[in-house]
Amino acid sequence: MLNPLHLRTLTAVLNAGSFAAAARRLGYTASAVSQQIAALERAVRMPLFERGAQTITPTPAARYLVSRAYDVLAALDALEEDVRGMSEGTIGRLRLGSFPTASQRLLPIALASYAGTHPSVETVLDEGEPDELIPLLRAGELDLALVYRYDPVPRAWPRDLQEIGLLEEELLLLLPGGHSLAAAETVALDDLKQETWVSTREGTAGASCLRRLCAPAGYEPRVDYRSNDYGVIRGLVRSGLGVALVPALAHVPSQGVVTARLSGVEARRRIAAVHRGTNPAVTGAVWSLCQAAARLAAELPSVRTSSATPTKSGA
Amino acid sequence: MLNPLHLRTLTAVLNAGSFAAAARRLGYTASAVSQQIAALERAVRMPLFERGAQTITPTPAARYLVSRAYDVLAALDALEEDVRGMSEGTIGRLRLGSFPTASQRLLPIALASYAGTHPSVETVLDEGEPDELIPLLRAGELDLALVYRYDPVPRAWPRDLQEIGLLEEELLLLLPGGHSLAAAETVALDDLKQETWVSTREGTAGASCLRRLCAPAGYEPRVDYRSNDYGVIRGLVRSGLGVALVPALAHVPSQGVVTARLSGVEARRRIAAVHRGTNPAVTGAVWSLCQAAARLAAELPSVRTSSATPTKSGA
DNA sequence: TGTAACATGCTACGCATGGATCGGGCAGCC
DNA sequence: GGCTGCCCGATCCATGCGTAGCATGTTACA
Structure with missing residues (x-):
């Protein structure tokens, strides 16, 4: 398979005009560039440069290769960029589950701030009681669920789920x-x-x-x-x-x-966010939920935040 | 940089449903697939599979990666395919130079058969006398030139050019x-x-x-x-x-x-094809020219082919 | 002097091998 | 019926080997 790094080096050589200049630009030695080009020439079974003593002139094959390589490299770069954003939770999709009370009082506040900080995250909301949401969460059909639990009625979530307390x-x-x-x-x-x-x-x-x-x-x-x-x-x-x-x-x-x-x-009654920790977008969403919980606790005397204070560095 | 091979393996795993099945399909060991996926997970900083004992379930990130990787892999494959055709001379561009007599008598026959065997080669024709064509050839603006030489008038082409005799x-x-x-x-x-x-x-x-x-x-x-x-x-x-x-x-x-x-x-008067040997498309064109020369020699008593017989495996 | 090619040595990657671990399926037993 | 022990497929981990890839130093050329 053609090595994208070789293609990138080739374009750099054509732009720079010489192996040495391309090497300086790419942080390689001239020898490394020469070897990469040689490897590429073996791969395509065509000479890519006419070698002179102090000068190289690209063959039409080299120009063609560069023109086509641009698409490949651009696609790879775009994918890498999106993957980076995805891993940081700044883009992607967040599938959210919530029960009615939280949907009305907590979620609007949280989602407003979340949408501001993560404009590229597509958020979809499912309504349901905890007993309905937990199975969806485990099946991977939800990324984050808001659930409640009454102190007098013990309730534990499956061990593969993580709970972040929000409100009491x-x-x-x-x-x-x-x-x-x-x-x-x-x-x-x-x-x-x-x-x-x-x-x-x-x-x-x-x-x-x-x-x-x-x-x-x-x-x-x-x-x-x-x-x-x-x-x-x-x-x-x-x-x-x-x-x-x-x-x-x-x-x-x-x-x-x-x-x-x-x-x-x-x-x-304790309100908590539950997730499985696979989607990076949940980190930011949990943070927004903690903020929203803090706002509600400040407004209402009979509501207080749970144990932890909101931290930006989630699990 | 994301490794395209890893992306290809990832898609194979999602299609096959397990590391082992993907390994069998790709000719790897299951361990190699596991290592590639692990490397990819490190690269994207996200888990791509939920591991069970005998089962793996891809995360949304994996599905997204596969959907995007398709473009990259398709572009790479297409480029590779075109490069292969180019190196075999079946696609690309052939810039041809010829003097009037050859353009009228030899080229039409040759180009007719060449177009049949190499339908994807774009052929462009420049008209000119040998003294005009040779510099163009050396400057890389022509791939192949038809030239003539009178026996009584010694004429040698620059050493970096190769001559294939066609007709006398x-x-x-x-x-x-x-x-x-x-x-x-x-x-x-x-x-x-x-x-x-x-x-x-x-x-x-x-x-x-x-x-x-x-x-x-x-x-x-x-x-x-x-x-x-x-x-x-x-x-x-x-x-x-x-x-x-x-x-x-x-x-x-x-x-x-x-x-x-x-x-x-x-x-x-000797008619020869001269080229520099960088463009693979010339091989097929030379072969067609030799064939056309043979046809002309058979028709006209005062014309005969030069030394070599047409061979398909050119230099 | 600057540039490219060549030879050499080193590092790191990538794959195969073998063993360890995990968890489900199955049979047998209480 | 429910529990226990065994087997099996699949993944993960540790190790070794081959090789790609880069740097260094040198040579050749203009």
Whole structure:
């Protein structure tokens, strides 16, 4: 196979006019250039230069070779450049998975800054719950997934995935405006034994979390209404159909609904970014997510960033 | 610089599905493939495969690399293929120089067969006398030149040029139809002392040749009319304005002009192909010229091929 | 003096060989 | 059914050998 380095040297020789000049330009010795040209002449089975004592004149074959070699070298250089950008995460594709709350509150902030710093990364977004996203991540169909985990409901990701903690949000109690506890700053779960509840659907981590929180208080919450849409849950609470426990980020203040903090329990939802570490673009995306998390934590008192501070040098 | 061989191996691995299968296809050992992929991964600073025990799954980076590598490899392969054709003389450009007689009688036959066997060679033709063509040949502006040389007028080409003899043609005496010697088969130059001559222009080899042939007979030919166009010469002879000595190929039988052979002297014009040996396309062209020369020699009694018989394996 | 070609020695790359490791498939057993 | 041990294919690693590729020094030429 023709050696691209030889082709490059050949073009340098034609541009420079002599082996020695080309050698100086390329950082070779004149002998090395001479040997490369000789090797190239053997490869193409044609003389490429008419040798004089102090002068060389390229044959038409050499000129033809150079004209054609340009395409090859340009393609190789372009590929190399793109590969470099890809390895640095500045170009490429980032396939992102996220659950609804994060898609609404965290992702817009993160993606805005990410798009600014990585304009050439094509970002595609898949919506889904953690249980749906993790398999996609392992199958290589996602590069990065935003997932959540309730402290009372232990949950571990497969070992081949890496987790970066982003946010820890309190679980807020949602009460109808006219509720007898509406004025309280904090409420104990003990005081809610008689309540009817609005919760996420059976089988979800949110539903399990509620059950496990009430268990120490000695009762099973009576759930009359279920929805996975926090907007729907908020509406049901506002109508006085029950109380609810929702993550802080999932709640937007609205008339007719008051919030209270739980007393006596540490109930949090943790939001994390999970990836497999093969796509360099995730490094920058994680950094943007950490920044966005920090902004949210600064704005909302019931939200705080997880352990690590954002660092630019990811794994 | 990215190694094209590594890129080729990478594509083979993705097509084959495993290192071992790709190795079998490429004629490598599995270890060699593994090492090439490892080297490529170092070069692009990205993992290209997720390794399992018996299975590998390419990363998106690998797929991207393959899709881009195709262009590079295709360009390299195409270049290599064209270079191969060029070195074999089947493609490329042949710059040909020729003098008028050869352009009319020899070249059409030769180029017809050459175009058939080398359809991808672009042929360009320059018209000129040997003294004009030789410098062009040495300057690299011509690849092959058809030249002539009169036996009585020694002429040598520069040593860096190679000559392939093609034809030897007799010099024929042209007489007006009503000339007193018109019925003779052969004529001695001694009998032409009183004639007026039509010849090529002063300074041409043809004019020198005539003078040198007459010298042994003890006279200087009286040239009243000169033209380098043999058609014009023939017309002047037909009109009875003189006699002429023309190469056999330059003469086409026509009414009012009779030809006679010279007796007592060996006067021939030799037609040869001259080249510098840098362009592989000349080999095929020379072969076609030899063939055409053979055809002409078979048709015309006063023309015979030079020394060598046409061989396909030129220098 | 400058340039190219040649001869020599050294370095590094590239491949093959052989062995180690990993993980899945399979049979047999509790 | 589930567990255990074995086998097998595939990759990775260490080693050795051959060779390509470059530098150095020298020669030849104008």
